[in-house]
Amino acid sequence: MPPEGWIVFFEWCEATVLGTAVRNSVYAFPLIEAVHLVALCVMGGALIMVDLRLLGLGMKDQNAGQLARLVRPWLVGAIVVMLSTGVLLFLSEAIKCFYNTSFWVKMITLPIALGFTFLVRDPRIMKGAPTLLQSRMLGSVSMALWFVVAAAGRWIGYS
Amino acid sequence: MIRSFLEWLGNTPWSIALVESYYMWPWVESTHVLSLALFVGTAIMMDLRLVGLAFQGVPASSFIDRLLPWTRIGFVIMVVTGLFLFYSSPLRYYHNLFFRIKCMMLMIAGLNIWLFHSRILTSIDTWDDAGTPPRAARIAGIVSIVMWTGVVFSGRLIAYNWFDCDIQPQPTWVNSMAQCPVDEVAP
Numbered sequence: 001m002p003p004e005g006w007i008v009f010f011e012w013c014e015a016t017v018l019g020t021a022v023r024n025s026v027y028a029f030p031l032i033e034a035v036h037l038v039a040l041c042v043m044g045g046a047l048i049m050v051d052l053r054l055l056g057l058g059m060k061d062q063n064a065g066q067l068a069r070l071v072r073p074w075l076v077g078a079i080v081v082m083l084s085t086g087v088l089l090f091l092s093e094a095i096k097c098f099y100n101t102s103f104w105v106k107m108i109t110l111p112i113a114l115g116f117t118f119l120v121r122d123p124r125i126m127k128g129a130p131t132l133l134q135s136r137m138l139g140s141v142s143m144a145l146w147f148v149v150a151a152a153g154r155w156i157g158y159s
Numbered sequence: 160m161i162r163s164f165l166e167w168l169g170n171t172p173w174s175i176a177l178v179e180s181y182y183m184w185p186w187v188e189s190t191h192v193l194s195l196a197l198f199v200g201t202a203i204m205m206d207l208r209l210v211g212l213a214f215q216g217v218p219a220s221s222f223i224d225r226l227l228p229w230t231r232i233g234f235v236i237m238v239v240t241g242l243f244l245f246y247s248s249p250l251r252y253y254h255n256l257f258f259r260i261k262c263m264m265l266m267i268a269g270l271n272i273w274l275f276h277s278r279i280l281t282s283i284d285t286w287d288d289a290g291t292p293p294r295a296a297r298i299a300g301i302v303s304i305v306m307w308t309g310v311v312f313s314g315r316l317i318a319y320n321w322f323d324c325d326i327q328p329q330p331t332w333v334n335s336m337a338q339c340p341v342d343e344v345a346p
């Protein structure tokens with residue numbers, strides 16, 4: 001759990017115009033959530049196809065770096081939609097999130113997963129063919145990180 | 160007939176155990192949602208190739224041969240977990256407007272897959288390397304993207320009871336589309 005004092009920030013978030021608007025609408029939260037899910041599909045697909053390739057599965061006749069380059073605009077686009085819808089969802093129930101363990105698990109793993117994808121995995125495979133060991137490591141770490149982000153995200157709604 | 164079967168199904172001990180379970184239902188539901196990334200995610204990647212919006216340098220057959228098996232694995236997980244979720248409250252889902260919309264879209268998506276495999280995929284040798292596949296393939300890709308997006312959307316909205324039969328009054332079109340037994344639920 002975070003320092004108790006941070007709650008002031010979360011209260012402020014929940015009182016923002018956007019947070020209030022989403023909370024006061026019957027339809028806004030579910031619809032934003034649905035967009036968040038569609039973007040999850042695109043983001044997940046974009047990540048999984050490259051990760052499978054790195055694990056020696058899936059599109060084996062293609063070069064991993066090439067695949068990552070081709071899928072990049074869709075990955076980035078989907079992440080932008082995920083982040084913007086995610087912020088809206090968060091603002092509408094910031095205080096609930098503050099006391100939600102799954103939320104914090106997601107907030108810690110998300111930047112790690114983003115950093116890993118854009119600062120480690122993609123630069124490495126776009127630079128040239130990784131060794132077999134590197135390739136397997138990159139693919140499995142990426143999948144594991146994003147799995148935790150997604151699973152914790154789903155679990156925010158249950159806890 | 161269907162209603163009485165679903166009512167019986169929803170009263171079987173396992174159905175009640177599932178809907179009342181503290182962890183089981185969320186686990187099944189989470190698996191259903193996370194598998195979306197594998198199933199719809201990889202399907203959309205292939206659709207983007209078919210529409211000519213991405214991966215233009217990659218042969219279309221590479222998606223069919225290498226990625227589609229993973230889409231199918233995702234599909235199996237979706238169906239199994241989806242059936243369990245339906246089994247947990249059959250009658251409620253049966254009358255849920257979004258569930259019905261989802262089923263219709265699933266059928267259109269299925270028909271689209273069948274047409275694609277029986278009519279369009281047979282000539283893949285002639286357009287395998289084409290950055291922009293023939294019109295029929297592009298249409299199949301667009302229909303697929305639209306339908307799966309709709310399935311995800313309506314699937315998510317099933318959870319909300321805006322149009323549920325036990326919340327009356329509802330507009331006539333809702334009651335007729337959801338086949339609400341209005342005589343029974345009217346106050």
